[in-house]
Amino acid sequence: MTTLTTAPAKQGLGPRLNALSKIVELGAGRLDDRLLKESGALLMRAGERLKLSSEHTVVALAGGTGSGKSSLFNAVSGLELSPTGVRRPTTSRTHACVWGLDGAGPLLDWLGIPGRHRFARASALDKGESRLHGLILLDLPDHDSIRALTDTEADRLIGVADLVVWVLDPQKYADASTHRRYVTELAGHDAVTVFALNQADRLLPEELAELVIDLNDLLRREGVTQPTVVPTSAVTGRGIDSLKRVVAEAVSRRRAAIQRLEADLDRLTAKLAAASPIGDAPPGVDAARRVGLTDALCDAIGVPALGEAMENAYARRAEQWVGWPYARWAAGFRPDPLKSLDLGALEVPQGQVSAQPAEVAGAVQTMADGLSAGMTGAWRAGLNHAARSRSGRLPQTLGEELAEVAPVLDRVPGWWRALKVWQYLLVVAFALGLGWLLVGLLLPAQLPSWLAFLGDTATLPWVGVATGAVLGLGALSAVASRNFVVLGAGRERERLEREMRRRVTAVAETLVVEPVEKELARHHDFTAAMRGL
Template identity: 50%
Template structure:
């Protein structure tokens, strides 16, 4: 034996280049990275955090020394793990004893210094508890066979100190190979089986069980303990666990244990196998996020139409169209109504009509110059209805995600609906061309009627009353009065007929005008619905489809 090797405060800090993981690990890391990207903010937060942590840990471990294998010795108080640690190291590096706790911090013994410094820093091993095992006096066979080993002695998992338990959890999570040291009295301890062994399904290749202190048992008792321990482990999901028997006190089995460690170190696969096992176990947790039914990729036309109808109702499109029809009619009558009738209407003023037109104008101006005051309850119901049909077969977390996508632009809807209405409604000063034609024709008839009246008065003055000599015979001839009167009646009748026909045209055109405006308003609302509701929902469905395909591919690879 050599003299005790002093602790090394910090091994060399030269970082080794990243190792290239085997294709299986690379593919798994790529799939997990895509799952995290697709599921972030959508899938269970704890699962996403665990996946992100695993990706970070895998990246860090692969960048560190691939020539070293981190092996953690874990066990309970009195199991003899520190004694086994010292036996493998060949030195009394870790304190031993039966009192609780004995090992208060993780100790590390390293075989092979090159590249180990950054790895130990990443493991956060206190510099006082780092040891190098590389003396030529140890014998080439043993030292060479363990070259590349980083052996950790962890605190007791059943320590009364919570900090020790947290440290065990930390190293059990990051070690390349985990070795559980059990003793014959407490190998069936509920705490270790429930907290750790039940979580080791799929990790059999990177987990080793050591039944220590077999010197206390008879040979047949050792066999029975190993058999019972194997039964417990297999019942907890560990398929074909490797179980070794040792006695750190007598040295029995220690050399075989060293050989197992030497084989693991020489293979240099434990690091990759541990990461593969961790990823495979994590991927299985995604099964709850994988729906068995192929999801829809679009919102069907029926639901889209129902959404547009609901938004149109919430924005008051039918009421606006009706108001526009009334406003069109009132304004048209002001332009193309028979002037004689309008004159009579002014003599018999109708304040309700004027008030109605004024109110309509004020109401429409307000509607088209401010955001639509859509009824929020109707909008919420519409947004819920459009997603209900497409989320029924999705996992709960994705149902929430799709619903949230449908509501993601809800705050922008009122302004968008207002824009949809404002963009299609004509201004109040816009007058159709036919109104001008009818109005010109009516004033022409008024002029003709006025000329007839003047003619009749001229005949009365020159032809009947003989007030003066008529400048023209046609003005002074009383016999012409009948024809002039007939002309006057015809022009007035034609004007009244024109006014009546114009009112009929107004009734028809106001309806068509209202229908065109309503159709265009609905087209604008359809565009807003597609942009602010349907498109986000369909994008989310596309994300879920990609996520589902990735999960399906990953799970199929595990079968």
């Protein structure tokens, strides 16, 4: 006989179940629906089982038709509780024998055992069986009977029992249906699975030993790393005490229910890890990617081009006010190659600023690809979907936002007006000085007496110097004003681009970054929950 293996108890079932609950909550749309359903079912079963009696251990005897399961049930209980067949032995309904009925009612109700199939060991009969106090022993329907094809009672109870004892007979101990449907599925449940090789009285000692070795090898190949195999015979009583001792160990520890849930959780964790490997992604959108997205969107909407056009228009319009009038008048006789651009009338109507949809989509996709590079499967697709979820509104929203800050260049700064008045005063002064010189040099004799000072030869040189100085002062003021215009145009361009960039950043934050950060936070929490399993 092989003794029941006591696996190291894992601590923290509660936190692990909380992590699984978080996975179910966050995994919708990211995990296979069957896995989510299985996870939800385990959470529900765990919650229900943990609320019920922790003083009772549910041990199910499961097996195929003719394995002697009911006879073994009667032998362990010491009573003829479960009917045994003669021609075709079969169990159609679950029977339960309870050692210590107090507090077991709600658990039996949850198991779905009808009252007429519940049996309690009376205290007189429990003499010497105190080690089994708290045991609920179930004799399950045969899983391979014709009735089992339409009734899943055996499957249901195998799935919820704290400890399963598989009753195998020497002829069908390697039955493929049992191993494929149940044993393989319960791999990893070593601590809560026992195999009773029944009807040992039909075998010679050497045949039984060989069968036990063969069964152990078969179970190990199917993933049961440390199988517990107990040869039994309900006829001769061989191995019944050994089986009781194995069951009593589980009952006395009061941990079989926890171990079963932990084993189920371990198996589910492996499935989840295979379906959704833990990926690597930042917890949020970093500053560099935010700046990169803003830069790309500014290029898509043409913010630099708008800024340059505004700067040129500002300078062109300024020339109409602060340029040296003589130079401006002279330029009026030359063809203007920029006139057709009408930069001086750059006032953008509402909605005329527009973004290129393809460039906008490319900017969003670039950011999403960078963030999702370490993600796996559906999470990568989910992040891309989140990035695009509102991006269809980007071109129109950006256009509307930027149209509100488009420059209105009919505004004239006060210093332009003051400089224009100054320059026209210089024009008048230059004209007066030039007129004085012409009159004093060309018509001194024709001047009336009260204007004779205009022809004073001693004064004329000084008038010429003053006239030249006025002309030079006008040219210098024109150069200075041009420099001020360049500086002002640059500042206006910076102001415009800064405001446009601020608005682009705000729009990108609302329509792209926010949904992406929600998805990243979801992935981060999901990953933390997966690690918590």
